[in-house]
Amino acid sequence: MMDIALFFLLGIALALISDRLIVRFNASFDTEVEADAEDGDEPAEHERKQLPWQVAPWSDRLRRGVVLLLPPLTAVAGWRFDRPVDAIAVSLLVAGLLICTATDLLRYRVPNAITYPGTLLTLFAVFLLAPELNDLLSATLAAVFAGLVFLLMAILTRGGLGLGDVKLAILIGAALGLQSTYQALAIGVVAGGVIIALLFVLRFVGRKQAVPYAPFLALSAVAFLLTQGPVFAPL
Numbered sequence: 001m002m003d004i005a006l007f008f009l010l011g012i013a014l015a016l017i018s019d020r021l022i023v024r025f026n027a028s029f030d031t032e033v034e035a036d037a038e039d040g041d042e043p044a045e046h047e048r049k050q051l052p053w054q055v056a057p058w059s060d061r062l063r064r065g066v067v068l069l070l071p072p073l074t075a076v077a078g079w080r081f082d083r084p085v086d087a088i089a090v091s092l093l094v095a096g097l098l099i100c101t102a103t104d105l106l107r108y109r110v111p112n113a114i115t116y117p118g119t120l121l122t123l124f125a126v127f128l129l130a131p132e133l134n135d136l137l138s139a140t141l142a143a144v145f146a147g148l149v150f151l152l153m154a155i156l157t158r159g160g161l162g163l164g165d166v167k168l169a170i171l172i173g174a175a176l177g178l179q180s181t182y183q184a185l186a187i188g189v190v191a192g193g194v195i196i197a198l199l200f201v202l203r204f205v206g207r208k209q210a211v212p213y214a215p216f217l218a219l220s221a222v223a224f225l226l227t228q229g230p231v232f233a234p235l
Contacts, residue, residue, distance in 0.1 A: 003078040003084070003087070004027045004075045004078050004079050004162075005075075006034040006078060007040070007074045007075050007077055007078025007079075007087060007091065007116065008071045008072070008074065008075040008078070009071075009077060010074050010078075010091060011070040011071030011072070011073065011074030011091065012025075012070075012071050014069040014074065014091065014092075014095045015070040015071060016067075017095075018067045018070060018095050018098060018099050018102075019064065019067045020061065021099055022067070022099055022102045022106075022195045023063070023102055025103050025107075025109070025111045025113070026103060026106055026107050027178035029103070029107040029109045030107070036137060039096065039162065041074060041183045051211070053105065053106075054105075054106060054107075055108055059191075061104055061141075062105060062106065063102050063106065064103070066098050066101055066102040066105075067098065067102070067233050069098060070091075070094065070095060070098060073091075073094050073098075073222065073226065074087075074091040074095075074178075075181070076226050077090045077094065077225075077226060078091075079124050080226060080229075080235060081229070081233055081235075083129075083233065085129065086129065086230075086232070086233035089125050089129070089232070089233070090225050090226070090229075090230060090233070092121075092161075092229065093118070093122065093175055093225060094113045094222050094225060094226075096118045096171070097171075097218040097221055097222050098218070098222070099111070099114055100114055100115070100164075100168055100214050100215075100218050101214060101215040101218045101219060104164065104212040104214035104215055105212045105215055108162070108212055109164055110162075110164030110165065110167060110168050110214050111164075114171075115164070115167040115168055115170070115171050115199075116167070117127070119143065119167075119170055119172045119174050122139070122171065122174040122175050122230075123136070123139055123140065123143070123232055125230075125232050126139045126174070126230075126231055126232045128232075129232040130231060131234075132233040135177065135231050135232065138177040138178045138179070138231055139173070139174050139175070139177050139231045139232075140174070140232075141178055142173035142174065142176060142177050142178045142181040143170045143171075143173035143174040144170075144173070145173060145178070145181070145182075146169040146170055146172060146173035146181055146185060146214065147166055147169060147170040147173070149169070149185075150165055150166040150185075151166050154166055160213075161213055162213075163212055164214060165213050165217065168214050168217055169185060171183065171218060172184060172218075172221040174186075174231075175221065175225065175231065176179065176221065176224055176225070176228070176230060176231060177230075177231030180224050180228050180231075183224070184217075184220045184221050184223075184224040185217060185220070187214040187220045187223075188217035188218075188219070188221070189216070189217075191216045192211075192213050192216035192217075195216070196211045199211065
């Protein structure tokens with residue numbers, strides 16, 4: 001019970017930090033869009049249209065709602081993992097995935113500042129904490145496999161999936177390893193397809209309207225992290 005309480009408090013701290021990071025990332029993305037507009041670049045269709053939850057006050061409510069998931073999720077991590085170092089590493093991964101969820105929902109962007117260092121730190125954690133050396137190979141192959149598959153999907157869908165989704169898939173592969181990566185990503189893809197189809201039927205989005213896809217991948221990965229464990233601390 002003590003671990004659960006401590007990790008709930010850790011989740012509160014991570015929620016406050018994540019909230020500030022999301023605001024900063026979104027401001028940075030807005031600056032990039034404004035700079036492109038000043039240079040005469042035509043904004044993409046999804047940058048011209050805002051979805052209902054991207055407009056204030058719902059945008060602020062959504063951001064806060066996402067980060068408020070962190071305390072209960074980190075408490076679950078503290079309960080599920082025997083070693084505190086594993087629970088801390090998983091909590092940080094969950095925080096990174098939720099940040100990507102919020103920024104993609106609000107700005108159609110997945111921050112490189114999360115995916116690049118997140119992937120490297122995850123592989124480093126596998127190297128230090130994994131019970132077997134082969135786990136590092138599994139994590140590396142899963143990251144490469146996920147990246148290639150989603151890059152191919154991005155090419156075939158002509159922008160339906162972005163490079164941010166590709167980088168997020170690489171991070172998820174590094175975290176989950178070969179055994180769980182394809183399952184988590186498959187569930188995310190299917191869930192995304194179902195929700196997007198529902199939004200289309202309800203006329204929240206049009207045929208050419210881009211819809212954030214990273215949240216489905218990220219939340220599926222969070223579920224696998226807390227139920228199956230990462231490659232460096234399988235449950």
